[in-house]
Amino acid sequence: MKTLKEKSTPGRTGVMPPQQTVDTQENIPQRFLRKNMFLPELSETDVVRHYTALSRLNYGVDTGFYPLGSCTMKYNPKINEDIARMEGFTSSHPLSPQDNCQGSLEVMYELQEMLAEITGMDAFTLQPSAGAHGELTGIMIVKAYYKDRGEERKKIIVPDSSHGTNPATAGYCGYEVAVIKSDEEGDVDLGELKAAMSEDVACLMLTNPNTLGLFDKNICEITKIVHGKGGLVYYDGANMNAIVGKARPGDMGYDIVHINLHKTFSTPHGGGGPGSGPVGVKKHLRDYLPSPIVSKNGEKYSLDYNLPHSIGQVRAFYGSFGVILRAYAYILALGAQGLEDVSEQAVLNANYLKEKLKEFFDLPFDRVCMHEFVLSGRRQAHMNGVHTLNIAKRLLDYGVHAPTIYFPMIVEEAIMIEPTETESKTTLDEFIEAMKKIATECNETPDIVKSAPHNTPVKKLDDTLAARKPSLTWNMTR
Ligand SMILES: *Cc1c(COP(=O)(O)O)cnc(C)c1O
Numbered sequence: 001m002k003t004l005k006e007k008s009t010p011g012r013t014g015v016m017p018p019q020q021t022v023d024t025q026e027n028i029p030q031r032f033l034r035k036n037m038f039l040p041e042l043s044e045t046d047v048v049r050h051y052t053a054l055s056r057l058n059y060g061v062d063t064g065f066y067p068l069g070s071c072t073m074k075y076n077p078k079i080n081e082d083i084a085r086m087e088g089f090t091s092s093h094p095l096s097p098q099d100n101c102q103g104s105l106e107v108m109y110e111l112q113e114m115l116a117e118i119t120g121m122d123a124f125t126l127q128p129s130a131g132a133h134g135e136l137t138g139i140m141i142v143k144a145y146y147k148d149r150g151e152e153r154k155k156i157i158v159p160d161s162s163h164g165t166n167p168a169t170a171g172y173c174g175y176e177v178a179v180i181k182s183d184e185e186g187d188v189d190l191g192e193l194k195a196a197m198s199e200d201v202a203c204l205m206l207t208n209p210n211t212l213g214l215f216d217k218n219i220c221e222i223t224k225i226v227h228g229k230g231g232l233v234y235y236d237g238a239n240m241n242a243i244v245g246k247a248r249p250g251d252m253g254y255d256i257v258h259i260n261l262h263k264t265f266s267t268p269h270g271g272g273g274p275g276s277g278p279v280g281v282k283k284h285l286r287d288y289l290p291s292p293i294v295s296k297n298g299e300k301y302s303l304d305y306n307l308p309h310s311i312g313q314v315r316a317f318y319g320s321f322g323v324i325l326r327a328y329a330y331i332l333a334l335g336a337q338g339l340e341d342v343s344e345q346a347v348l349n350a351n352y353l354k355e356k357l358k359e360f361f362d363l364p365f366d367r368v369c370m371h372e373f374v375l376s377g378r379r380q381a382h383m384n385g386v387h388t389l390n391i392a393k394r395l396l397d398y399g400v401h402a403p404t405i406y407f408p409m410i411v412e413e414a415i416m417i418e419p420t421e422t423e424s425k426t427t428l429d430e431f432i433e434a435m436k437k438i439a440t441e442c443n444e445t446p447d448i449v450k451s452a453p454h455n456t457p458v459k460k461l462d463d464t465l466a467a468r469k470p471s472l473t474w475n476m477t478r
Contacts, residue, residue, distance in 0.1 A: 001057070001457070004050060008040035014047060057457045059401055061268070065427050067353075069372045069404035069416025070163065070211060072241045072263035073270065079333070080266060080326040089325060094317040098302050105301035108318060109294040111328045112278075118331075118339070119237070119257050120250020121280030125289045126319035131238050133314065134258025134277030135169040135205070138234050140311045141256060141281065141288040142203045143173055145232070148309060153202035153231075159188055161212055161408045166205040166236060175202060182410060186212045186365040188222055197229050207236035208252065209243070211408040212365055213350065213372035213418075223253025232256065232285075240264040241346050241420065242370035245339035256281050261320075265327035276323035290314045345421035346371040349428060353419055356432045360439035364411055372418035374411050380442040381413050386449045388413040391438055393460065394452035398434035 024033065042050075060066070066073035084090075092101050112124040128134040139156070146153050156170035157178045167177045178196050183189040188206065197204075204226045209215045216222065223233045235249040235257035241264045249257045261276040262269035269275055281289060291310040292303035303318075334342065347370050354363065354373040361375040377388035392402035392415070404416040419428060441449050451460060 001053065004040040004042065004047075005038070007042060007046060007050065010041055012041045012043050012046070014042060014044035060270075064399055064401065065419075065423060065431055066401040067403045067417045067419050067431065068270075068401060069213075069374070069418040070238065070407070071270065071404065072238075072260075072371075072418060072420060073401075074241070074266065074420035075422035076266045076268050076326075077330065077333070080329045083329040084322045084325045089321070094321075102301055104321070105294050105303070107328050108321075108324060109296050109301050111324055111331075112294060114328075114331050115259060115278055116280055118244060118248070119235075119240075119259065119280050120248030121254075121257055122250075122283045123286040123289060123293065124278050124280045125293055125314075126276065126278045126324055127290045127314050128258065128277040128279055129315055129320055130262070130275035131236070131258055131260040131277045132165040132169065134260075134279045135165055135234070135236065136172065137277075137279045137290060137311070137314050138256040138258055139169050139173045139175070139203065139205075140314075141279075141285055142232055142234070144288050144309060144311050145285060146202055151199075151230070153200055155198075155201045157193070157196050157201055157204045157226075159206060159210065160410050161186070161210050162205065163207065163211060163236060163238065166207075170203075170205065182210075182212075185367065186210065186214045187216045187218060190218060190221065190225070193222060193225055197225055197231065199229050201226070201229060201231045203232045203234050205234040205236060207239050208249070209239050209370035209372075211239075211416075212374050212411070213239075213242070213369040213416075214365060214367065215242070215370050219252045227253065238263060239371065242343055242372075244343045245336060245341075246343050250280075250282065255285060261323050261327040266330040267323045267326045274320040274323055276320040276327070278319070292318070294318075342421050343371070346419075349419040349421060349423060350417070352425075353417060353428055353432065357417075357435055360436055361415065371420070372416060374408065375415040375417065376411050377413035377415055380439070384442045384446045386442045386446050388415055390449045390452060391415065391442070394438050394441070394449045395434060396453040397455045398437070400431055400434055 061073050061075055088103060092104055098105065108126055112126060115124050116122060128137045154176050155178050156175040157180055158166045158170065159182055160179050161182050170177045180192040180196050181189055208219055226233050232255040233253060235254040237257045237259040240259055244264055257280045258277045261267055261278065287307050287309045288311055289307055290313050291307045292305045294301055295304040350369050350371050350373055354369055357375060358366065361377060362379050364374065364376050377391055380386045380391065388405045392405050395402050406414055407416060408414060438449060453459060
């Protein structure tokens with residue numbers, strides 16, 4: 001497709017700006033005057049057609065199935081968008097007097113309370129901007145906690161299935177990262193954990209269900225082992241969609257959690273827009289939370305800066321307010337029963353796909369999964385020379401977004417599938433059909449899969465060239 005610059009025709013115009021009345025040469029300092037500025041010259045029709053055509057090249061949750069594992073690409077109800085755009089919220093200023101924005105403070109306070117109830121924690125901050133930012137906030141709290149107690153702990157433990165942001169956060173905060181192996185069933189190996197656990201360990205970072213989509217049934221034993229040596233346990237809540245309304249990290253013994261509002265609580269994500277990663281803690285860590293948090297006295301809401309050991313603010317103002325509003329509306333709309341239905345349906349959908357697909361692809365951990373599961377393309381790689389990357393690209397030809405691939409790293413040729421609760425059986429069956437066709441193609445016409453995609457606006461890319469020599473600027477010679 002041509003760019004606007006390429007479509008430009010000298011003299012063509014879509015708007016008629018008013019006659020210039022200011023002498024730019026005289027009134028604007030020379031250094032601010034632009035030279036050689038090229039603006040495309042187009043009619044309104046040209047522009048409308050250009051952007052409409054571009055929008056049709058897009059793929060998103062609103063156009064089709066998006067089984068991207070670990071990302072919870074569920075459908076986001078449009079009513080949440082209306083609520084996030086209500087004028088009373090959009091026109092309120094973060095620095096306006098607290099008496100003038102009681103409604104906004106109430107929304108934040110209520111969301112803190114609802115998240116505490118859902119996770120079994122005692123207090124929440126809504127400040128962090130995403131999951132990774134929540135992890136940073138959580139580990140800064142861990143650090144401040146031990147500093148106060150005069151303990152110098154140097155290590156953080158993560159399992160080998162952990163999301164990259166876990167070890168990255170620990171390392172960024174100055175901790176030494178100790179990686180422990182998973183056992184044969186994909187759970188934390190208790191022997192490994194006991195051996196790694198000492199009074200030098202500040203924290204274990206663990207998501208449950210883990211990135212294999214498996215619920216670690218030893219979780220209470222695990223948190224006990226860490227607490228036994230005075231350590232803290234951090235819950236990476238990115239997989240909350242599997243257990244929301246059903247089980248609570250607080251009850252499993254976790255001390256700190258983050259939740260990805262943009263995953264579990266329905267905010268469009270993946271396009272670079274704002275996210276939100278609220279952090280919850282048990283009582284003994286409340287005073288370390290970033291300040292302010294929102295509190296309530298009688299009928300009045302206020303920003304509470306009185307957190308004696310606070311790690312300070314972790315971003316401007318109070319959090320991604322638009323995302324907070326969407327999550328609030330979503331939770332209220334579903335209610336307690338609705339949230340339970342979310343996790344039940346998400347788990348049912350994932351198990352349905354897993355059972356249907358394990359005939360065509362290897363399933364390294366063959367047990368009941370939670371909201372997602374991990375297949376392996378190793379059979380196709382060894383027998384047909386077709387790799388997981390090729391299979392993912394071929395799916396695009398069948399009109400499906402590719403699943404997550406090559407993660408978690410402990411599964412060879414990993415294909416990680418998360419259908420979410422918002423997909424119908426019809427859609428799941430269409431996906432199964434596509435995967436089945438691709439498995440057959442791997443055997444019969446492997447070259448078609450290896451050279452995919454064929455039906456997309458952009459065909460197979462040279463990944464290596466793109467990584468080594470990225471073209472990041474406008475190239476006039478194109
Ligand atoms: C998505 C995810 C994260 C990071 O969350 P962001 O909101 O993308 O920063 C961390 N851990 C797991 C398991 C995830 O799936």
